Amino acid sequence: MTRAIRMTDEVARKVTRLFRRTSESLQGARGDLRGMRGDLVEGAGEFASLIDGSAREFQGCWRATLDVYGDSAAVIAGNTNAQHVDLLKIDGASGD
Numbered sequence: 001m002t003r004a005i006r007m008t009d010e011v012a013r014k015v016t017r018l019f020r021r022t023s024e025s026l027q028g029a030r031g032d033l034r035g036m037r038g039d040l041v042e043g044a045g046e047f048a049s050l051i052d053g054s055a056r057e058f059q060g061c062w063r064a065t066l067d068v069y070g071d072s073a074a075v076i077a078g079n080t081n082a083q084h085v086d087l088l089k090i091d092g093a094s095g096d
Contacts, residue, residue, distance in 0.1 A: 009081075012081035015077075019077035020073075020074070022070075022073040023073035023077060030062075030063055030070070033059050033062055036059075037059045
């Protein structure tokens with residue numbers, strides 16, 4: 001007979017807190033992108049029109065990346081120690 005391996009409640013709280021903070025930090029960084037793009041274009045002076053489109057695309061790519069990472073961290077935080085899978089039962093059910 002096997003038992004599921006689970007984290008202690010203390011470790012689960014630490015992991016959950018870590019991923020929740022990571023998610024919040026990534027969402028904060030996403031907001032910082034707005035100002036950074038403006039600063040970049042403004043700093044380009046007379047060349048601003050040449051880089052504005054690329055800066056906007058760059059900002060969009062980073063925004064999407066931070067959204068995926070932030071959402072993933074939030075999902076991990078929400079699921080930490082909340083579920084388990086008995087691999088032996090799954091293997092037994094497959095006939096292997």
